[in-house]
Each structure stands twice: as C-alpha cells, then as structure tokens.
Amino acid sequence: MSVIQNVPGLRRFPVGPLWLVLPAVALLAVFFLFPMGRLFLLGVQDPATGAFTGEHYSRVFDTSVYWRILAITFRIAILTALFSVLLGYPLALWLSRMDSRRQALIALLVLLPFWTSYLVKTFAWMILLGNRGVLNTLFMDVGLIERPLRLMYNEFGVIIGMVHAMMPLAVLTMLPVMNGIDQRLALAAGTMGASRSQRFWLVYFPLSVPGAAAAGLLAFVTSLGFFIVPAFLGGRGQTMLAQAIITQVQELVNWSFAAVLASLLVITALASIWVYNKLFGLSVISGAESDDLPKRTSLLRTGGQRLLRFMAWVSAPFDRFRSPDGITNKKVSIYPLLALAFLVAPILVVFPIAFTSSNSLQFPPPGYSLRWFEQYLTSPVWISATLRSFGVAFATAFFATVLGGLAALALARSKSLWNGPIFALILAPMVVPRIVIAVGLFYLMAQMGLVATDAGLVIGHTLLAIPYCFITIGAVLKNYDWRLNQAAETLGAGRFTIMRRITLPLLRGGVVSAGLFAFVTSFDELTIAIFISGGLKTTLPKQMWDDMFLQLNPTLAAVSVVVLAIVTVILLVAQKIQK
Amino acid sequence: MTKTSFLNLSRRSLLAAGAVALATPMLTRRSWANESLVVADPGGPFADGYRKAFYEPFTAATGISINGVARDAEPTAQFKSIVETRSYIWDVCTLTLSARLILEEEDLLEPLNIEPAKVANVMPEAVHPNMLGTDVYATVMAYNTDMLPEAPTGWDAFWDLDRFPGRRCLRKNPIDTLEIALMADGVLPADLYPLDLDRAFRKLDQIKDNIDVWWTGGAQSTQLLESGEVDMIAGWNARFQAAIDNGAPAKIVWNGGLYSIEGWGVPKGNPKADLAREFVAFCAQPEMQAKFTDDLAYGPTNLRAYDHIAAERAAILPTAPQNLQVMSLASEPFWKANRSAITERFNGWLLS
Numbered sequence: 001m002s003v004i005q006n007v008p009g010l011r012r013f014p015v016g017p018l019w020l021v022l023p024a025v026a027l028l029a030v031f032f033l034f035p036m037g038r039l040f041l042l043g044v045q046d047p048a049t050g051a052f053t054g055e056h057y058s059r060v061f062d063t064s065v066y067w068r069i070l071a072i073t074f075r076i077a078i079l080t081a082l083f084s085v086l087l088g089y090p091l092a093l094w095l096s097r098m099d100s101r102r103q104a105l106i107a108l109l110v111l112l113p114f115w116t117s118y119l120v121k122t123f124a125w126m127i128l129l130g131n132r133g134v135l136n137t138l139f140m141d142v143g144l145i146e147r148p149l150r151l152m153y154n155e156f157g158v159i160i161g162m163v164h165a166m167m168p169l170a171v172l173t174m175l176p177v178m179n180g181i182d183q184r185l186a187l188a189a190g191t192m193g194a195s196r197s198q199r200f201w202l203v204y205f206p207l208s209v210p211g212a213a214a215a216g217l218l219a220f221v222t223s224l225g226f227f228i229v230p231a232f233l234g235g236r237g238q239t240m241l242a243q244a245i246i247t248q249v250q251e252l253v254n255w256s257f258a259a260v261l262a263s264l265l266v267i268t269a270l271a272s273i274w275v276y277n278k279l280f281g282l283s284v285i286s287g288a289e290s291d292d293l294p295k296r297t298s299l300l301r302t303g304g305q306r307l308l309r310f311m312a313w314v315s316a317p318f319d320r321f322r323s324p325d326g327i328t329n330k331k332v333s334i335y336p337l338l339a340l341a342f343l344v345a346p347i348l349v350v351f352p353i354a355f356t357s358s359n360s361l362q363f364p365p366p367g368y369s370l371r372w373f374e375q376y377l378t379s380p381v382w383i384s385a386t387l388r389s390f391g392v393a394f395a396t397a398f399f400a401t402v403l404g405g406l407a408a409l410a411l412a413r414s415k416s417l418w419n420g421p422i423f424a425l426i427l428a429p430m431v432v433p434r435i436v437i438a439v440g441l442f443y444l445m446a447q448m449g450l451v452a453t454d455a456g457l458v459i460g461h462t463l464l465a466i467p468y469c470f471i472t473i474g475a476v477l478k479n480y481d482w483r484l485n486q487a488a489e490t491l492g493a494g495r496f497t498i499m500r501r502i503t504l505p506l507l508r509g510g511v512v513s514a515g516l517f518a519f520v521t522s523f524d525e526l527t528i529a530i531f532i533s534g535g536l537k538t539t540l541p542k543q544m545w546d547d548m549f550l551q552l553n554p555t556l557a558a559v560s561v562v563v564l565a566i567v568t569v570i571l572l573v574a575q576k577i578q579k
Numbered sequence: 580m581t582k583t584s585f586l587n588l589s590r591r592s593l594l595a596a597g598a599v600a601l602a603t604p605m606l607t608r609r610s611w612a613n614e615s616l617v618v619a620d621p622g623g624p625f626a627d628g629y630r631k632a633f634y635e636p637f638t639a640a641t642g643i644s645i646n647g648v649a650r651d652a653e654p655t656a657q658f659k660s661i662v663e664t665r666s667y668i669w670d671v672c673t674l675t676l677s678a679r680l681i682l683e684e685e686d687l688l689e690p691l692n693i694e695p696a697k698v699a700n701v702m703p704e705a706v707h708p709n710m711l712g713t714d715v716y717a718t719v720m721a722y723n724t725d726m727l728p729e730a731p732t733g734w735d736a737f738w739d740l741d742r743f744p745g746r747r748c749l750r751k752n753p754i755d756t757l758e759i760a761l762m763a764d765g766v767l768p769a770d771l772y773p774l775d776l777d778r779a780f781r782k783l784d785q786i787k788d789n790i791d792v793w794w795t796g797g798a799q800s801t802q803l804l805e806s807g808e809v810d811m812i813a814g815w816n817a818r819f820q821a822a823i824d825n826g827a828p829a830k831i832v833w834n835g836g837l838y839s840i841e842g843w844g845v846p847k848g849n850p851k852a853d854l855a856r857e858f859v860a861f862c863a864q865p866e867m868q869a870k871f872t873d874d875l876a877y878g879p880t881n882l883r884a885y886d887h888i889a890a891e892r893a894a895i896l897p898t899a900p901q902n903l904q905v906m907s908l909a910s911e912p913f914w915k916a917n918r919s920a921i922t923e924r925f926n927g928w929l930l931s
Contacts, residue, residue: 063923063927064927065923065926065927065930068927068930069926069930072930123802126799126802126806126808127806130806130808131746131791131807131808132806132807132808133806133808153791153792153793231795231796232795232796232799235792235793236751236787236790236793236929236930237929237930239751239926239929239930244926247922249656250653250655250656251653251918251922252681252918252919252922253655253656253659253681253685254919255656257919358825358826359824359825359826360805360822360825360826360827361802361805361806362805362806362825439656439660442656442657442660443660443663443664446660446661446664446666447664447666449666451666451668452668531656531657534648534657534668534669536617536648536668538649542649543649546621546622546623546649547622547623552798552801552802552821
C-alpha cells in the first residue's frame with residue numbers, strides 16, 4: 001500500500017506522517033462531509049426556489065424553546081460524562097492492578113452491558129426503576145422507604161441510563177492508559193519518601209489524566225446525540241436536541257429546520273471541544289507530543305498541581321487504611337463490586353425474562369420456558385438479521401480500526417497546521433446526531449445504488465466507529481515512547497518491521513479496545529440501519545426495533561441472551577489467541 | 580427536463596397497462612406470473628396480519644409474489660429520498676393520513692385511480708386519490724381496573740383528581756393531547772377544529788404537575804399500563820389491547836376517542852406502479868380486511884368486513900359500529916397546517 005511506502009518520509013518532510021490519515025479523510029470526505037454539506041445547504045435555502053435565505057435560522061431566535069433544549073442537552077451530557085469518569089475511574093484503576101488474565105476476564109463483565117442493545121437496556125431500567133419496579137418493591141419490603149421513590153421519568157432516571165451506557169466506554173478508554181503506566185514510578189517515589197497519598201495524587205494520577213480526559217470527552221460528545229434514553233427514562237423536562245431533530249425529520253419532514261438544529265448541535269459541540277482544547281489541549285486525546293503544553297496552560301498546570309497537592313494532603317490521614325503500594329486499597333474493594341453490579345444490573349433482569357413463560361416482560365416471570373428461544377432460533381428473519389449484524393460488525397471493526405489507527409499514528413507524529421481541522425473532521429461523525437447522518441447518507445447512497453446493501457451498512461458504520469478507534473488508539477499512543485522506533489532503526493529494522501514488531505505489540509491493548517468499540521458501535525447501531533437497510537437487509541437492532549416498536553415481547557430478551565453468549569465465546573477465544 | 584418527460588411517459592404507459600390489466604384479468608394473471616412487489620409495512624404483528632390478509636391471497640389470485648419488509652415508524656423521509664433519487668426499493672408502503680398530506684404536498688405520491696365500485700363500502704375518509712386506507716387506529720383512554728374506584732367514562736375523568744386518584748400518563752406530543760384537553764373542558768368533538776389553543780393549554784395547566792409519565796413510544800405505553808406503572812393513560816388502542824391480552828387488569832374507554840387511518844401509498848414514478856395499483860385495489864375487499872383483525876386490534880376500513888368478524892373480536896376494534904359512533908376523526912388538514920408551530924409551543928410549555 002502506498003501508505004506504508006510513504007512512511008519512510010516521516011521525518012524528512014514536515015507533512016510526512018499526515019499521509020497516513022488520507023484513507024480515513026477520503027472516506028469521511030465522500031460519505032460524511034459531502035452529504036452533510038448538502039444537507040446543511042438546505043438550512044440556508046428556500047425549499048421551493050433554492051434561493052439563499054436566513055428564514056430557517058431566524059426561526060431559532062424567535063423562541064427560547066430550542067435554546068432551552070440545547071441547555072438541557074448540554075447539562076445531561078456533561079453530567080453523564082462527569083459521572084461516567086468519576087464512577088469509572090476507580091473501577092479502571094482496580095482492573096489495571098490485576099494480572100492480565102484476570103483483568104481480561106473481569107473486563108468481560110464491563111463489556112457485558114455493552115453488548116446488550118440500548119433498546120433492551122433501557123427497558124430493563126424501566127423494569128428496575130419503575131414505581132412498582134424491582135428496586136422500589138425491594139426497598140419497601142425491607143422497610144427502607146414507605147412510598148415508592150421517583151427513580152425515573154426525571155433527570156435522575158436519564159442520568160442513570162446514560163451513565164450506564166457510557167461507563168463501559170469510559171472504563172475501556174482509561175484502562176489501556178492505566179495499563180501503560182509504569183508501576184515502578186510509584187515505587188520509586190516511595191523510596192524517595194513520598195507518602196501513599198502523594199504517590200497516588202502526584203505521581204500516578206497525573207499520568208492517568210490523558211485516559212480520563214479522553215474518556216470524558218468521548219462520553220460527553222456521544223451523549224450529545226442521545227435520544228432513546230431521554231425518550232424512555234426522562235420526564236417532562238428532559239428533551240434533548242436529537243429528539244427535536246428527529247421530530248423535524250420524521251414527523252414534520254422539515255429538513256431545512258432539521259439542518260438548522262443539527263448545525264446548532266454541531267457548532268456548540270465544536271465550541272465545547274475548542275474550550276476543552278484551551279483547557280487540556282487536544283493532544284491529550286490525539287496522542288500528540290505535548291512539548292508546547294506547559295507554555296499554553298501554565299496557569300492551569302500550576303492550579304492543577306496545587307489541587308493535587310491539596311488532594312494528597314486531604315487524603316493523607318487515610319493512608320494507614322491503604323494497601324502498601326499506595327494505589328489500590330484492598331479493604332475498600334467493595335466499590336468495584338458495586339460498580340460492576342450497577343453495570344450488570346440490566347442483564348440480571350434480561351436473563352430471567354428471556355426464559356419467561358409469559359407473553360409479557362413481567363418481572364419476576366410467572367414461570368419459565370424456552371419458548372422465546374425456540375421462536376428466535378426457528379425464525380429465518382431473526383437468524384439472517386443476526387448473521388448480517390455479526391458480519392457487518394466484523395467488517396466495520398476491521399476497517400474502522402485500520403483507518404482510525406493510521407489516523408491516530410499520523411496525528412501523533414505530525415505537527416502540521418492541518419492537525420486541528422483533521423482532528424475535528426475525524427471526530428465530527430460522533431458529534432453530528434446519527435439521524436442527520438442517516439438522512440444525508442441515505443440520500444447519497446440511494447444515488448450510488450448502495451441502499452439495501454451490506455457494503456452500504458459497513459461504510460455507514462465505519463464512519464461512526466472511526467472516531468472511537470482514533471481516540472482509543474490515540475490515548476495509548478500518548479504514552480508510546482517513540483525513541484523505541486529510533487532504537488530499532490539504529491539496529492537496522494525497516495519501517496514496516498518496526499510497525500509490526502514494536503509499535504503494534506505495544507499498542508495491542510489500545511488496538512483491541514478500538515476494535516471492540518467499533519464492533520459494538522456497529523452491532524448496536526439502529527438509526528443508520530433503519531435508513532440504509534431499507535427494511536430489506538435487516539440487522540439485529542433494526543429487527544429488534546421493528547418488534548419493539550409495535551409489540552414488546554420476550555423474544556428481545558432471548559435474542560440478547562443468545563448474542564451475549566456468542567460474544568462472550570468470541571471474546572474468550574480472542575483472548576486465548578492473543579496469548 | 581428528462582425527469583418530467585420520463586414521468587409523463589411512464590404515467591401514460593402505466594395507465595394504459597392498468598386499463599388493459601383491469602379489462603383482461605385472465606391475461607394479466609399469466610403475464611404477471613414472474614412479477615413481484617416489495618411492500619413496506621410497519622413490521623411486528625403487522626407483518627403477520629398483512630401477510631395472511633393481503634400478501635398470500637394476492638399472490639394466490641394473481642401470481643404476483645409479495646416481498647413484505649418492515650419500514651420505519653414515519654417513512655416520510657425515506658419516501659422522499661426514494662422518489663428524489665429514483666431508487667424504488669419499495670413499490671407500496673403504508674402511510675398515515677398525516678404522512679399522506681406531507682407527501683402529497685411535495686408531489687411524491689402516485690395516483691391510484693381505483694374504480695369507485697371497488698371501494699363502495701370503504702369509509703369515505705379512507706379513500707383518497709393517492710392513498711387507500713386499510714386500517715383504523717384510535718387514541719383512547721385506558722385505565723387500570725384494580726386501581727380506580729369506578730370506571731371513567733370520558734376525558735373529564737382524567738382531570739378529576741379527587742374522584743379518580745391514580746398515576747396519569749399522556750403522550751409527549753401535542754397531537755390528540757390538545758383535543759383531549761378540549762374535550763375534557765366540554766368542547767364537543769364536532770366543534771374541536773380549529774383548536775382553541777389557549778383554552779387547551781389552560782386546561783392542560785391544571786394537571787401539568789399530576790402527569791407522572793409522558794410516553795414517547797407505542798411499546799412504552801403498553802409497558803406502562805401492563806406493569807401498573809400508571810393507572811390512567813391516553814394512547815393508541817392496539818397498544819393497550821396488547822397489555823390486556825397479556826393479562827393486565829385494564830379496560831379501554833372508547834368514548835371521546837380520536838381515530839385516524841393508515842393505508843397504502845405508491846412512490847411517485849414507480850415503474851411497477853400498475854402492479855402496485857392492482858395490489859392496493861385488492862386490499863379494499865372486506866374478506867381480506869377481516870383477516871388481519873385476528874392479529875391486529877385495528878379496525879378494517881371496509882365496514883362490510885364485520886360480516887366476517889366474530890362479535891367478540893369486533894368489540895375491541897375501532898371501526899365496530901358501537902365504538903366508531905362515540906369517536907371522531909382527528910383533523911389531519913388542521914394539523915398539517917399548524918403542527919410545526921403547535922409542536923414548538925407544546926415543547927416550550929413542557930419545559931416551562
């Protein structure tokens with residue numbers, strides 16, 4: 001491939017490494033930028049004459065509704081990102097301290113809720129959090145409360161559902177970074193007299209910040225486009241912008257105004273990324289070297305160091321409760337178990353329902369049977385949807401990891417002025433609500449004859465997955481020691497050999513995480529599937545949605561259980577192969 | 580322009596083909612033996628109901644095979660793209676009345692040219708030049724019979740917090756919700772349109788804080804009623820029937836219900852439009868429409884279908900005479916003209 005041949009030019013030309021980003025940029029230009037540009041043009045055109053007009057945009061300023069919805073969207077996304085990182089950090093830390101075999105096994109538990117469709121998870125939360133739900137019944141039986149608590153149909157319910165959806169993402173983003181931190185650093189600090197708190201807050205924590213920052217941004221940006229969770233677990237006051245956009249596209253068929261709202265979301269998301277860049281530096285995510293960071297953020301840095309010293313001072317009195325290494329705390333390992341229980345809770349509801357003898361999602365089930373599995377396994381529609389979903393997801397995982405990984409490598413080494421725009425472009429599919437991408441993509445693919453083809457699905461899903469792969473691999477690259485490459489080079493290794501023997505093995509954790517993210521993104525993707533499949537090439541979430549839209553029945557739960565079983569086997573096999 | 584000339588040409592030739600087809604059924608049967616149509620329905624139980632009622636009988640009668648696929652909830656965006664990019668992945672698709680108006684305005688629907696004799700017994704509201712209604716759904720109230728002290732008989736009960744204590748649920752959408760508020764305030768169904776918005780929102784203000792849940796998806800409304808999460812809820816009859824069929828202690832109040840119609844439309848310029856028309860006309864027959872009521876709690880539009888439906892089943896269908904006469908048709912033209920502005924106002928009201 002020309003890409004690899006270009007690698008030797010890496011240091012000779014300043015733009016050299018940027019060539020690696022080309023495949024991803026080309027894909028995004030054709031299947032993302034172009035259709036989006038066409039769609040956004042609608043926002044400034046008169047639908048009848050095609051003349052330029054500002055009337056659609058002026059509508060946003062006529063009322064405060066959309067600004068209020070925008071504010072709610074931001075609030076929910078920020079809270080989700082905050083709690084996902086806060087709750088996920090100790091869990092990731094706990095995992096990173098395990099030996100790799102045990103870590104891989106427990107990480108499966110973190111992944112487990114990830115493999116359950118958003119639709120099914122949301123319904124599981126409805127069963128758990130309802131007025132007569134599992135939790136309220138439990139609390140009342142124990143005598144903890146007298147009246148049912150309002151656990152959902154409000155902001156609390158939305159945050160629970162969204163944090164649950166985003167926490168695995170956060171943990172899996174932080175974990176490779178934490179795995180890359182040299183544990184001996186804390187030890188060294190200890191020999192020089194650092195207390196346990198100081199070892200954590202002044203040595204370990206700063207090294208883990210890139211992972212936490214990447215996780216936070218990832219969760220925040222993904223949350224911006226959510227609509228299923230707020231629709232089902234939210235109340236009167238929880239309307240997110242993606243919902244308003246869907247209403248415009250599907251119910252009112254006002255694509256012009258949908259384009260206006262979408263651009264509102266994209267612009268504000270980009271603005272928040274810009275602010276983030278000013279505060280933390282985007283190099284934190286892209287994995288670029290941070291030579292210039294201290295200058296730009298010296299104030300923040302000083303403040304941050306003061307804060308960390310303060311934290312170390314505050315937590316010092318608790319040092320004697322800690323385990324000798326100053327990082328893990330064996331006595332308080334109850335927290336990771338609670339966090340895991342939170343992540344797995346919906347599965348605990350889905351499993352019994354899959355085996356119910358009833359027609360409904362009643363919990364606990366009145367009796368048990370295998371009828372829903374039978375229904376699933378004997379249905380050609382379900383089986384073909386399952387096979388297609390796996391096939392599309394594997395292809396997506398491959399392409400997205402390769403394209404996103406190359407892009408991350410390129411940006412990590414490049415200091416070009418193009419870095420910023422390229423970075424924004426690669427993250428853009430994450431920011432733009434999927435419904436908007438789906439409409440634009442459907443229009444383009446219909447013209448190209450890609451509608452109702454597997455290739456169309458793979459392309460659409462790869463677009464969505466590239467940002468995740470890019471960020472995950474970028475975060476690992478942050479800790480990558482480029483001098484290893486130079487060392488290998490002096491020993492006579494070629495670029496390709498270095499890539500194969502040095503870079504890839506060191507990045508393995510990140511690459512595997514990226515592949516998994518891409519797989520899940522595709523495997524659980526509904527919106528694009530609805531449009532691109534045209535109902536003819538049905539994927540699993542699409543089939544679930546069709547079933548769920550009109551008639552909720554336990555087949556959904558049975559399908560989830562089968563999928564979980566298959567995926568667990570695949571993951572276990574993958575781990576064995578890796579060894 | 581090539582596009583227009585193609586359309587003109589195809590329409591003329593299709594008309595001719597259609598005329599020939601209608602005139603010589605024996606001939607067409609043979610000539611269509613290898614033809615097929617892709618028909619998009621809402622999926623789920625619809626797939627079964629429609630297959631038995633329409634797809635299989637049609638294939639048996641004409642030799643044209645039907646490939647039923649599931650479409651999205653509101654297929655207007657896809658419909659628009661299909662016509663504009665001329666990629667006819669669907670030949671026939673189910674539409675709601677509101678979708679029909681939207682698509683008609685953008686000239687995305689093929690005329691159906693159904694002979695009046697074929698739709699003589701079909702409800703007049705279901706027969707349009709570019710759409711044939713096949714089933715009727717209704718927005719009604721359902722209540723939990725275990726939780727309410729007495730049976731409510733109309734929407735005023737929904738506002739009566741003293742006589743009917745219990746958790747309440749409305750759809751997070753102005754459509755039907757505003758009508759419900761006005762009827763609860765004493766407006767007669769015949770006088771609903773144009774809606775008195777100020778009055779409707781004033782009425783909604785009274786129970787704003789007593790609505791425990793605002794539902795957004797049909798399946799959710801089934802779940803809410805079935806799990807006992809709410810005691811009184813406004814929503815679509817078939818969703819509530821699903822909860823009742825699953826054993827939920829619930830009943831439907833038809834009085835004050837608002838019905839609407841769903842049916843077939845053909846994307847403009849479809850090269851298979853003549854076959855598609857044949858299929859649509861076929862679906863007007865009462866015997867066929869009666870068959871889907873086994874799977875779907877929706878009412879046939881051809882009222883003669885009730886000659887073939889057991890009285891017990893008919894009682895839960897929106898177009899059974901006793902149910903239809905206490906309901907009224909929701910006004911799609913009013914909503915078409917005002918939906919955007921009202922949705923905006925409704926969302927603002929929800930958030931304030």
